[in-house]
Amino acid sequence: MTVHLPAARGAAAVGDARPSLRERVYVELRERIVEAEYPAGTRLVEREVADELRVSRVPVREAMQRLESEGLLSVQPRRGSVVADFGPEDAAHLFDVRENLEGLAARLAARHATPGGLRELERLLSGARRAAESGQVREAVSLNADFHRQIVELSGNPLLVDLMAPLDSRLRRLFRLTSARSDGEAMCGAHERLHEAVRDGDEDGAEALARAHVADTRAAAARLLTAPHTAP
Incomplete structure (x- = not known):
């Protein structure tokens, strides 16, 4: 049976060109x-x-x-x-990097965000909340990861985008490993507050919220990855 490959989620489109x-x-x-x-x-x-x-x-x-x-x-x-395996130590390494880079990305996004970029953030937020409320875990995970990537894109810093790109897959995997046992409502709330700070051009607030969000998810992930559970 032929596997029908999906369009690349989050891939940049040029005109009507399909992903390669x-x-x-x-x-x-x-x-x-x-x-x-x-x-x-x-x-x-x-x-x-x-x-x-x-x-x-x-x-x-x-x-x-x-x-x-x-x-x-x-x-x-x-x-x-x-x-590859992905355990508590792998998550800790990821969070060490994320806290600093995502804080910087949020600060720069508050400085450089465009109306179109903000509309995309709003779309991702709305979709993630709908997915979380309806129990569509896979869709919620994807949209929440896309939200983080969009914040980085809005930074307007190509070097930061390049530095963060290799972390995207690990972030998606972390979200998926912990999503079935985490508080989707709390994550959506944190993302909404971050969106508001970016929208309002509040650079200090956006950076502080991004760092706090990473710290909160770090603590939750550490508990979930070390606790006995049934794999989702």
Whole structure:
């Protein structure tokens, strides 16, 4: 059976151009890892994945290399590419970086946000709240991750965008691992307050809210990743 690859979520569009095949393969594999369809420790064989997706091995190879650089895959002796584990220590490393970079991104977004960018933030917020209220966990996770990425985009700093891009996949995975046991209402509320600060041009407030949000989610993630639970 042919796997119909979805359009790349969050990919930039140029005119009416569709995302490239390599981008769609990358997104498909990333989502399978984030959604634990490929659990930690799963071995991915380039040839087998290409056969399953009914594509050539070239876009699969490129996607796997990209996922390895983003920390979702690791190369192990005699096993090749396997889905990387993501535990409390991995989360701690991610939060160490996020607190500073996302605080900076929020400050710059409050300074440089455009009307179009703010409308996109509002769209993501509304969609995330609807998804959370209706129990659509996967959609809520995706939209909340997109919200964070949009804040970075609104910073107007290409270097910051490049620095944060490799963290996006890990952030999505973290959100998914903790979303079934976390407070979606609280996350939406935190995002709404951050949006208001960015919209109002409150640079100090936006940075403080972003840092506080990262600190809050860090504490919650540490509890959830170390507590016994049934995987979502």
